[in-house]
Amino acid sequence: MKIAVLAGDGIGPEIIAQALRVLEVLKTEGMPLEFVHAPLGGQAYDQYGHPYPEFTQKICRDADAVLLGAVGGPQYDNLDRPLRPERGLLAIRKDLGLFANLRPAVLYPELANASTLKPEVVSGLDIMIVRELTGDVYFGQPRGMRTNENGEREGFNTMVYAESEVRRIAHVAFDIAMKRGKKLCSVDKANVLETTEFWKEIVIDVAKEYPEVELSHMYVDNAAMQLIRNPKQFDVMVTGNIFGDILSDEASMLTGSIGMLASASLNETKKGLYEPSHGSAPDIAGKNLANPIATVLSTAMMLRYTFDNEVAAARIENAVKKVLAAGCRTGDIFEAGTKKVSCSEMGDQIVAAM
Numbered sequence: 001m002k003i004a005v006l007a008g009d010g011i012g013p014e015i016i017a018q019a020l021r022v023l024e025v026l027k028t029e030g031m032p033l034e035f036v037h038a039p040l041g042g043q044a045y046d047q048y049g050h051p052y053p054e055f056t057q058k059i060c061r062d063a064d065a066v067l068l069g070a071v072g073g074p075q076y077d078n079l080d081r082p083l084r085p086e087r088g089l090l091a092i093r094k095d096l097g098l099f100a101n102l103r104p105a106v107l108y109p110e111l112a113n114a115s116t117l118k119p120e121v122v123s124g125l126d127i128m129i130v131r132e133l134t135g136d137v138y139f140g141q142p143r144g145m146r147t148n149e150n151g152e153r154e155g156f157n158t159m160v161y162a163e164s165e166v167r168r169i170a171h172v173a174f175d176i177a178m179k180r181g182k183k184l185c186s187v188d189k190a191n192v193l194e195t196t197e198f199w200k201e202i203v204i205d206v207a208k209e210y211p212e213v214e215l216s217h218m219y220v221d222n223a224a225m226q227l228i229r230n231p232k233q234f235d236v237m238v239t240g241n242i243f244g245d246i247l248s249d250e251a252s253m254l255t256g257s258i259g260m261l262a263s264a265s266l267n268e269t270k271k272g273l274y275e276p277s278h279g280s281a282p283d284i285a286g287k288n289l290a291n292p293i294a295t296v297l298s299t300a301m302m303l304r305y306t307f308d309n310e311v312a313a314a315r316i317e318n319a320v321k322k323v324l325a326a327g328c329r330t331g332d333i334f335e336a337g338t339k340k341v342s343c344s345e346m347g348d349q350i351v352a353a354m
C-alpha cells in the first residue's frame with residue numbers, strides 16, 4: 001500500500017502531519033503502509049522550478065494512492081501562469097487520469113449550529129457531489145489572451161466535453177447512487193450552453209443502464225439556489241468541472257466549515273488522489289490553527305475507494321465522530337460550550353479515539 005505524500009503549501013504540512021499520525025496507527029497494527037514524500041505546488045517550484053516536477057511525477061505514478069495537503073500562496077501569485085502552484089494540481093489530475101472527483105458534504109449532528117443555515121434545513125444532510133475533473137472549460141483549447149480584430153484585448157477559453165468523458169463520469173455517479181439513496185441529479189446549463197445540452201443527452205442515455213436510479217436534471221443557477229433553500233432534496237449530484245468546482249464549495253459551507261470536507265479523485269483503476277476540499281489557507285498557515293479533519297477523513301476515503309478497506313475507513317470516521325461528540329473543536333468550527341483545540345491537539349484526540 002504505497003502512498004505518495006504531497007504536503008504542499010500553507011497549512012498543507014500541518015494537516016498532513018495529523019493525517020499521517022492516524023495512518024501510522026494502522027501501520028503500527030500491521031497494515032503494510034508505505035509513505036513516500038514529494039513536493040507539489042509552490043514548494044515544488046521553490047525546489048525544482050516547476051509545480052509538478054519529474055521527481056514528483058515518478059513517485060505519484062509509482063504509488064497506489066496520493067495524499068495531498070493543499071497548494072498555493074500569495075508569494076506565488078505573480079509567477080507565470082504555467083508555473084503557478086494551482087497548475088501543479090491540474091497537471092497531477094491530468095497525469096494520473098483522475099477524472100472523477102467525489103466530494104461528500106455530510107453534516108455531523110454536533111456541528112448543526114456551525115452552519116450558517118438553520119439547523120432544521122441542514123441537519124442530517126448527506127450529499128455526494130461527483131465532479132468531472134479533467135475536461136470542460138478548465139482544459140479546453142484554444143485558450144489564452146489576445147488582441148481581437150477590433151484591436152481590443154480579450155481573454156478566451158473553450159468549454160468542451162467528449163462523449164466518452166461524459167459517459168465515464170456518468171457511470172461513476174450512477175454507481176455511487178446505486179450504493180446510496182438511488183437518486184441522481186445531473187446539473188447543467190442546457191438552456192444556454194451546447195456543451196452541457198450534449199452532457200444532458202449522454203447522461204439520459206447512460207441512465208438506461210440504471211433503471212433503479214431516479215434521475216433528475218437541474219440548471220446550475222437553480223442548483224446553486226436549491227442547495228441553500230432545501231439541500232436535503234439531494235442525494236448524489238453529478239456535474240462538469242467548472243460547475244462542480246463552485247457547487248462543491250457552496251455545499252461545503254452547508255456543513256459549517258470547509259475544514260471538515262474530504263475529497264477523492266479517482267482514475268479508471270481506482271488509483272486515487274485524496275485531499276481536503278479547502279485550499280492552503282495562507283491566513284492561518286504556520287499557526288497550528290488549521291482543522292485537520294478534512295485531511296483525516298480523506299485518508300478514510302483512500303482506505304475505502306483505493307484499498308477497499310471499509311472497516312478501517314469506518315474506524316477513522318468513527319474516531320472523528322467521537323472527538324466531535326466530546327466537544328473538541330478547532331477555531332473554524334468553535335462555538336460556545338465546546339473546547340477549542342489546535343491542529344495538533346485535534347490530531348492527538350483522533351489518534352486517542354482510534
Ligand code: NAD
Nearest residue numbers: 070071072073086259278279280281282283284290291332
Ligand atoms: P482556502 O480554502 O485556502 O481558504 C478559505 C478560508 O477558509 C480561509 O479563511 C481559511 O483560513 C479557511 N480555511 C481553509 N481551510 C481551513 C482549515 N483546514 N481549517 C480552518 N480554516 C480553513 O481558499 P483561498 O483563501 O481562496 O485560497 C488560498 C490559496 O489556496 C490560494 O493560493 C488558492 O489558489 C489555493 N487553493 C488551493 C486548493 C488546493 O490545493 N486544492 C484549493 C483551493 C484554493
